[in-house]
Amino acid sequence: MAENIMETMMQESARVQQKLLKGFESMMQIRDMEEGVTPREVVYREDKIQVFHYKPEGEDICPVPLLIVYALVNRQYMMDIQDNLSLFRKLIGQGLDLYVIEWGYPSKMDKYLTMEDYIDGYINNVVDFIRESTGSEKVNILGVCQGGALSTIYAALYPDKVQNLVVMVAPIDLDTTDGLLQVWAKFFDVDLMVDTIGNVPGDFLNLVFLWLKPFQLIIDKYVGLLDRLDDPETVKYFLRMEKWIFDSPDQAGETFRKYVKELFQENLLCKGEFKLGGRTVDLRNITMPVLNLFGEQDHLVPPYCSKPLADLVGTKDVTTIAYPVGHIGMYVSSKAQKEMPPTVANWLKERSAPRKAKGPGKEKS
Amino acid sequence: MTGSTDRPNEWMAQWLKMQESLMKEWALSLGKMMKSQASPQEWMKMSMTPGGLYEQWAKTLADLTPERETEGLGKQVYNRIASSSKVYMDLLNFWAKAMSTMKAVPLDRTLTAEEIGEFRNQWMKNYRRFMETLWGSMQAGDDESLGRVLDGATLSASDFTWGLVEPIMKNMAQMPDIVQKISRGDTSAVLDLGGIFAKNYEDTVGRAMIAPSLGYFNQLNEKIGQTVHAYARFNTAKNAFNSMMYGTGLRAAEKVYQRSSEFIGKEPTPETFKAFYRLWWTVNEETYHELLRSEEFATMTRDMITRGLLFRKWVDELVDHLLKFTNIPGKKDMDEIYKTIWELRREVRTQKRAVKALEKQLAVKPKRKKPPSE
Numbered sequence: 001m002a003e004n005i006m007e008t009m010m011q012e013s014a015r016v017q018q019k020l021l022k023g024f025e026s027m028m029q030i031r032d033m034e035e036g037v038t039p040r041e042v043v044y045r046e047d048k049i050q051v052f053h054y055k056p057e058g059e060d061i062c063p064v065p066l067l068i069v070y071a072l073v074n075r076q077y078m079m080d081i082q083d084n085l086s087l088f089r090k091l092i093g094q095g096l097d098l099y100v101i102e103w104g105y106p107s108k109m110d111k112y113l114t115m116e117d118y119i120d121g122y123i124n125n126v127v128d129f130i131r132e133s134t135g136s137e138k139v140n141i142l143g144v145c146q147g148g149a150l151s152t153i154y155a156a157l158y159p160d161k162v163q164n165l166v167v168m169v170a171p172i173d174l175d176t177t178d179g180l181l182q183v184w185a186k187f188f189d190v191d192l193m194v195d196t197i198g199n200v201p202g203d204f205l206n207l208v209f210l211w212l213k214p215f216q217l218i219i220d221k222y223v224g225l226l227d228r229l230d231d232p233e234t235v236k237y238f239l240r241m242e243k244w245i246f247d248s249p250d251q252a253g254e255t256f257r258k259y260v261k262e263l264f265q266e267n268l269l270c271k272g273e274f275k276l277g278g279r280t281v282d283l284r285n286i287t288m289p290v291l292n293l294f295g296e297q298d299h300l301v302p303p304y305c306s307k308p309l310a311d312l313v314g315t316k317d318v319t320t321i322a323y324p325v326g327h328i329g330m331y332v333s334s335k336a337q338k339e340m341p342p343t344v345a346n347w348l349k350e351r352s353a354p355r356k357a358k359g360p361g362k363e364k365s
Numbered sequence: 366m367t368g369s370t371d372r373p374n375e376w377m378a379q380w381l382k383m384q385e386s387l388m389k390e391w392a393l394s395l396g397k398m399m400k401s402q403a404s405p406q407e408w409m410k411m412s413m414t415p416g417g418l419y420e421q422w423a424k425t426l427a428d429l430t431p432e433r434e435t436e437g438l439g440k441q442v443y444n445r446i447a448s449s450s451k452v453y454m455d456l457l458n459f460w461a462k463a464m465s466t467m468k469a470v471p472l473d474r475t476l477t478a479e480e481i482g483e484f485r486n487q488w489m490k491n492y493r494r495f496m497e498t499l500w501g502s503m504q505a506g507d508d509e510s511l512g513r514v515l516d517g518a519t520l521s522a523s524d525f526t527w528g529l530v531e532p533i534m535k536n537m538a539q540m541p542d543i544v545q546k547i548s549r550g551d552t553s554a555v556l557d558l559g560g561i562f563a564k565n566y567e568d569t570v571g572r573a574m575i576a577p578s579l580g581y582f583n584q585l586n587e588k589i590g591q592t593v594h595a596y597a598r599f600n601t602a603k604n605a606f607n608s609m610m611y612g613t614g615l616r617a618a619e620k621v622y623q624r625s626s627e628f629i630g631k632e633p634t635p636e637t638f639k640a641f642y643r644l645w646w647t648v649n650e651e652t653y654h655e656l657l658r659s660e661e662f663a664t665m666t667r668d669m670i671t672r673g674l675l676f677r678k679w680v681d682e683l684v685d686h687l688l689k690f691t692n693i694p695g696k697k698d699m700d701e702i703y704k705t706i707w708e709l710r711r712e713v714r715t716q717k718r719a720v721k722a723l724e725k726q727l728a729v730k731p732k733r734k735k736p737p738s739e
Contacts, residue, residue, distance in 0.1 A: 004632065008634055008637075008638060009457060012638055020447065026439075029439060033438060108703060111700075111703055113707065121711075125714075188670075189667060192671060192674050195678075196677055211657065212657075213654075221449075223453045239442055
C-alpha cells in the first residue's frame with residue numbers, strides 16, 4: 001500500500017509539473033488579448049464613453065437600430081469574446097444594425113458622476129445620436145445585467161424614443177434573499193465607502209464575486225485547466241475569460257451609492273418610488289414590447305430578480321425566456337449562442353416598423 | 366504514516382530521475398543551459414512532500430527564467446494556476462498521509478472507540494497542517510485586495526501599534542493558555558487573543574490615543590492617535606473575521622472526514638485522489654456557502670470593512686493635515702476640484718442640448734412656413 005501511495009504521489013506530481021511546463025512557455029509569451037473580435041467603428045464619444053457601430057449583414061436588415069447598454073461593472077467585450085463565441089457577430093449576422101456603449105474607466109475625477117449623468121446624460125445622448133444618424137425615430141434597446149436595470153429606467157423615462165426593450169439577466173426586483181449579493185448588499189455601508197474612498201474599486205467588486213463560489217473560482221477552475229494546458233485554443237479562451245473577469249472598472253462613487261441604496265437595499269424601482277432627476281420612475285410607462293431573457297442557474301442575478309418585470313411594466317406584449325444556463329453562460333454557452341441571436345432578431349424584426357433610409361452614422365466627439 | 370519522510374529510498378531515486386527528465390525537457394524547450402538546477406544532493410535536503418518539492422521546483426523554474434518572464438496577462442494567469450496547483454499538491458500530500466493511516470485500519474473487525482478516536486485525531490491533525498497552507502494562501506490574496514481597497518493605508522503603522530501594546534500583551538495572564546491552544550492548532554483561540562488585545566488596548570493605550578492633546582501640535586497629535594487607534598480596531602475586526610473563516614474550515618474538515626470512510630479499502634490510485642479532491646472542494650464550497658449566507662458572516666464582514674474604511678478615513682485626515690504645511694493639494698482640495706469639473710461638465714451638456722434644440726427649431730421653421738401645395 002505505501003509503495004502504491006508513493007507511486008501515485010509521484011505520478012500525480014509529475015503530471016501536474018508536466019502540464020505546468022507545457023503551459024509555461026506558451027503563456028509567458030502572451031502579454032494581452034484583444035477586447036472584442038468583430039470589426040467595428042467608433043461613431044460617438046463623450047467624456048470617457050464611446051459607442052461602437054457594428055454593421056448589419058445579410059439582406060433582411062432590421063429597420064430599427066439596436067443599442068446595447070452593458071453593465072458598468074464589467075466590459076462589454078464578453079459578448080464578443082472570440083470568433084466562434086460572439087453574440088455581437090451573431091446579432092449582426094441576423095441583420096441587426098448594432099450600436100454598443102463602452103463605458104470606459106471612471107477615474108477619481110468621475111466620483112461625482114450620478115445615475116442621472118449616466119441615464120439622462122450619456123444614454124439619452126447616445127440614443128439621440130443614433131436616431132439622428134440613422135433617421136430612425138426610435139431605437140431598440142438591449143440592456144445587459146446592470147445595464148438592463150439602467151435601460152429599464154431609461155425606457156420608463158423616455159418611452160417615446162424606445163421601440164422595443166430587451167433585457168438580459170437584468171436585476172429588477174431585488175427584494176430577495178435568493179442570491180448572496182442581495183443578502184450582502186443589505187448589510188453594506190455604502191455611504192461610508194463612497195464618502196471615504198470615492199469611487200468603488202473594481203478589485204473590491206471582483207473579490208466579492210469570487211467569494212460567491214470561493215473554492216470553485218479560486219482553486220478548482222485553475223486546477224481543472226491543468227489537463228488542458230497543452231491545448232493552445234483552450235488556453236487562449238481561458239485567458240480571454242480571465243482578462244474579462246478581472247477587467248473591472250472602478251465604479252463612479254455617487255452612481256454606485258444610489259444603485260446600492262435605492263435599488264439593492266430599498267428596492268425602490270419595484271415599489272414605484274425610485275426617483276431620477278426629480279422625476280419618479282414609473283415602470284408602467286414602459287408601453288413598448290418587452291423581451292426578458294434570463295438564466296435559470298444564474299447565481300449573480302437569480303431568476304427571481306429578473307422574472308417580475310413582466311408584472312411591473314405597462315405593456316401586455318412581454319415575452320419571457322429562461323435559458324438553462326448561469327450568468328456567464330448567457331453570453332458564451334453553446335445553447336445561448338445558438339438560440340438567443342435568432343430569437344432576439346426575429347422578435348425585434350416582428351416589432352420594428354420600417355425606418356427612413358439614411359447614410360451610415362459619422363463619428364461625433 | 367510511512368514513506369514520505371524516509372530518505373533516500375527507491376521511490377526517491379525514481380522521483381529524482383523524473384525531476385531530472387522534466388527539467389531537461391524544460392531546458393530543451395528554452396534552448397538554454399540549466400545553470401541553477403539543483404543537484405541530487407540538494408534535492409535530498411528538500412522537503413519530501415509533493416507540496417514541498419513542487420514549491421522547490423517552481424522556485425527553480427522561476428530562478429531560471431527571470432529575463433523571460435514579462436509582465437502581462439499570460440504571466441498573471443499562469444501565477445494563478447501555479448498557486449492553485451500548490452493547494453492541489455498540498456492536498457495530495459495530506460491525502461497520502463490519510464491513506465497511509467487508513468492502511469492501518471483492519472477491515473476484518475469493528476474498531477474500538479479508542480481506535481476510532483485515535484484515527485480521527487491523526488486525520489484532523491494532518492488536515493489542520495494542510496489547512497494552514499491553504500488558509501495562508503487564501504488569506505494573503507484577500508489581504509492584498511483589501512489593502513488595495515484601503516489603498517494609501519500606512520501599513521507600517523502595524524509595527525508602531527505593536528510596539529505600543531507589546532508590553533501589555535507580554536504581561537497578560539491569559540496569554541500562555543491561549544498561545545498553547547493556538548500551538549495545538551486551535552485557531553479559534555486567535556479570536557480570544559484578539560478580544561484580550563482589544564480590551565486591554567481600549568482600557569490603556571486606546572484611551573490615550575483618542576484623548577485630546579495640548580500644545581502647538583495638538584491637532585496633529587490627535588490625528589496620529591486616532592489613526593493608530595483606528596488601525597488597531599481594524600486589526601481586531603480582521604482577526605475575528607479570519608477566525609470565523611478558519612472555524613468554518615474546521616467544520617468542513619469534519620464533513621470531509623465523515624465522508625472519507627468512502628475511501629477505506631480503495632486502491633490509492635491517481636483516480637482515487639482526484640475523487641478525494643472533488644469531494645474536498647465541493648464539501649468546502651457547500652460549508653462555506655452556508656456561512657456566506659449567514660447573518661454572522663454579513664455582520665462580521667461589514668464590521669471589518671467599516672473599521673478598515675474608518676482607518677483609511679483617518680489616514681486621509683492625517684495626510685490632509687500634513688499637506689496643509691505644503692503647497693501640495695490634499696484630498697479635500699482635490700475633491701473640490703473634481704466637483705467643480707463635474708458641475709461644469711453637466712453645465713456644458715445642458716448648454717449643448719439647448720443649442721441643439723434651438724438649431725433644430727431654426728432648421729425646421731422655414732419648412733413649416735412653406736405650404737405643401739406650393
